[in-house]
Amino acid sequence: MTDEIIAGIKTVYDPEIPADVYELGLIYRIDIGDDRTVKVDMSLTSPNCPSAQELPIMVENAVSAVPGVKETKVSVVWDPPWDPSRMSDEARLVLNMW
Numbered sequence: 001m002t003d004e005i006i007a008g009i010k011t012v013y014d015p016e017i018p019a020d021v022y023e024l025g026l027i028y029r030i031d032i033g034d035d036r037t038v039k040v041d042m043s044l045t046s047p048n049c050p051s052a053q054e055l056p057i058m059v060e061n062a063v064s065a066v067p068g069v070k071e072t073k074v075s076v077v078w079d080p081p082w083d084p085s086r087m088s089d090e091a092r093l094v095l096n097m098w
Helices: 002-009 054-064 089-095
Strands: 027-032 037-042 071-076
Antiparallel strands (some): 027 037
């Protein structure tokens, strides 16, 4: 189920950045309970992110759409603060950040 949840999360893109939130390193934790309740800890690129209201909802909707997921809870966390070192090589390539 973890692979399906990650695939769902990878459909969520920051509207201002052409990379998905998973490859950007914004997803800090995915916890799948025995009852198939999924808890996701995520961050944003900055506390002033213009998409701060919509991105967590988009992640919640993407995870909730995965077959077998009973309930989804997404929490925005700031510790540790996000920085570009969390990005995957794929995101760095898309953003030309080498």
